[in-house]
Amino acid sequence: MRDGFDLKRFICIYGKKIVPAVILWIFAGAAVFFLTDICRMLLFHSDTTFRSDVMYHIIFDTEEAEETKLYYNDYTWNDVLDSDMIAGVAAQKLSLSKEEVAASTHIPTMSDIRLIHVYADADNPEGAEKIQRAIGEALAAFGTDTDGFVSIEKWDEKAVEQVKADPYYSRWCICGAAVGFIFGVLFILWKYSCDDGIYLEDDTERLAGIMTAGVVFSDKTVSSGMKDNVESVVKEKKTALCITASDKDGKTKIKADELIGEIVADIEKTDINNSDAVIIAIPYGMSSAAVRREIKDLKLQGKEVAAAIIYSADKITYKTYYLTI
Incomplete structure (x- = not known):
């Protein structure tokens, strides 16, 4: 182990080795992270998933509209969807548990507080449609019975589609290359610190x-x-x-x-x-x-x-x- 670090000596002796070694580590890091993302897709996203996508139109009570909108917003609708009032009611119609229904449904980011997308996922198209239908009925009852709403009605419905998780190969490769670069530099510095050879x-x-x-x-x-x-x-x-x-x-x-x-x-x-x-x-x-x-x-x-x-x-x-x- 060397006591001091002579930068000029390091560059002169290891200059020819630095670039190939670092490039090798960069490619190795990118390859490892690329394979990791492939494994992620195979292990966690190999199951076939079908999704029902329905948009619902919310009609607010004009007298309480502002107060209702403050509470039922982009941040709280998923909690409402998972509650006994929606998921619990739908679960009774499907002979499923509330937790199973909650895990199968979610609301993506809302662009308009009056319109909500509801995604219902299942391992077959019929199952996705059944969950969506039960959620729709529960939302309709919720809109009628809850203060601040007039109704919640189906606005638009898309055909059930198979959902495929997006791979992030390029992102993972870039991250792997960055990690490989760091480890490559550290490896060269470690090799130099352990090298007690006589060169000069x-x-x-x-x-x-x-x-x-x-x-x-x-x-x-x-x-x-x-x-x-x-x-x-x-x-x-x-x-x-x-x-x-x-x-x-x-x-x-x-x-x-x-x-x-x-x-x-x-x-x-x-x-x-x-x-x-x-x-x-x-x-x-x-x-x-x-x-x-x-x-x-x-x-x-x-x-x-x-x-x-x-x-x-x-x-x-x-x-x-x-x-x-």
């Missing part, structure tokens, strides 16, 4: 505690001043090169030999067992914990780790961070 010259000193003599890039070019730094170490002490590898079969070491080549030819002539000091070659991105273990093993052998060389490095990352090669 500053990393060897900060994470492994040794200075960097230079960097060998994948195209076999080197960072400025590397040859001079290596020569200064070799002149002072009998120095050998220790190549570390991030793999177990040694392919990285073979690649290191090819990359480093003539640059450290003088060091390679010295056997590590006969040396006083060691320059350790670290593959680009290798875990600093593994590097510290290598350094510890060398010190146990009585070898001084004089400097480090990072090989197979990404030139674009290096140049972007240091603004020079």
Whole structure:
């Protein structure tokens, strides 16, 4: 886990990974939410529902019209519809419970206080018509017997239709994409915070505690001043090169030999067992914990780790961070 957050370092190292990773998370989030909405439709809206839609006309008593309209309005009619006066009366006609009738009927938003739509839902057209007919009779009786009303009459009736719940695929996909974007960013930040790899010259000193003599890039070019730094170490002490590898079969070491080549030819002539000091070659991105273990093993052998060389490095990352090669 890194102690601090270097934004420039983060962008240089993870810049190429951010966009693909976030896009992947966005698509994953959208896909998950899309499938969730499909499951919602299958689980909660798979039953066939038929709806009877009737509009009723309310005639108010002119003497009490204003007071009646204040009480019987867009907010209270559904409560009235579910009451004993409407649903209770209709239930007696249908041999159903008041709760069953109330669950099957509702009034949508009213645009005119004098006109109310009543929806009656059932699993077959005949059932929807029966519930609507019973509600109509109950409303008619309610309009005649209740103060403030003259009558409640059927105004318009539509044919019974099958009701299909509307899927919200696009909305769910957008929400999923937004959630995926957030998790994608958090995932990249978490990966960066857990990454203890050595990528830059500053990393060897900060994470492994040794200075960097230079960097060998994948195209076999080197960072400025590397040859001079290596020569200064070799002149002072009998120095050998220790190549570390991030793999177990040694392919990285073979690649290191090819990359480093003539640059450290003088060091390679010295056997590590006969040396006083060691320059350790670290593959680009290798875990600093593994590097510290290598350094510890060398010190146990009585070898001084004089400097480090990072090989197979990404030139674009290096140049972007240091603004020079």
